[in-house]
Amino acid sequence: MLYRVGVFYFLIMDIIFLRNFRAKTRIGIYPWERKVAQTIQLDLEIALPNKRAAMNDCIEDAMDYAQIAQSIHEILAEHNFSLLEALAEHIAQTIMLQYEAPWVKVSVAKLGIVRGVEKIGICIERGIKEKGGCNGE
Numbered sequence: 001m002l003y004r005v006g007v008f009y010f011l012i013m014d015i016i017f018l019r020n021f022r023a024k025t026r027i028g029i030y031p032w033e034r035k036v037a038q039t040i041q042l043d044l045e046i047a048l049p050n051k052r053a054a055m056n057d058c059i060e061d062a063m064d065y066a067q068i069a070q071s072i073h074e075i076l077a078e079h080n081f082s083l084l085e086a087l088a089e090h091i092a093q094t095i096m097l098q099y100e101a102p103w104v105k106v107s108v109a110k111l112g113i114v115r116g117v118e119k120i121g122i123c124i125e126r127g128i129k130e131k132g133g134c135n136g137e
């Protein structure tokens, strides 16, 4: 959110992060990868739609990060994508829609799948532009 006070513009962005989130899913371009679940690592940053949780100290006004983790577990159980890109996009769109997040950053990595590389993957950012200008103008 951008606020204008006089000639100054202030960016206010509260972010929930989930780091080193590891879970199993079936994903890959090869037939064996569609049959056997492999561990992936997710790292997420999710902007909050407002700062009510910080102001009110109340879970009803918060984006419940336990629910977000549960939503991701459900996606991983229900889908088997070919590409990490498709999984990252699905997670990003789901979070923005379900939790009204204005911006997300989603990294998805496979572990030890390519020789000599510890983690390899994709990182995407998605966001919606604010309607109007500062202070709703």
Ligand SMILES: Nc1nc2c(c(=O)[nH]1)N=C([C@H](O)[C@@H](O)CO)CN2
Pocket (backbone or CB within 6 Å): 027, 028, 029, 030, 033, 082, 083, 084, 085, 110, 113, 114
């Ligand atoms: N850009 C991508 N390249 C590759 C992907 C992917 O998801 N995105 N996946 C694979 C295989 O599934 C790999 O994980 C197994 O070697 C290869 N390239």
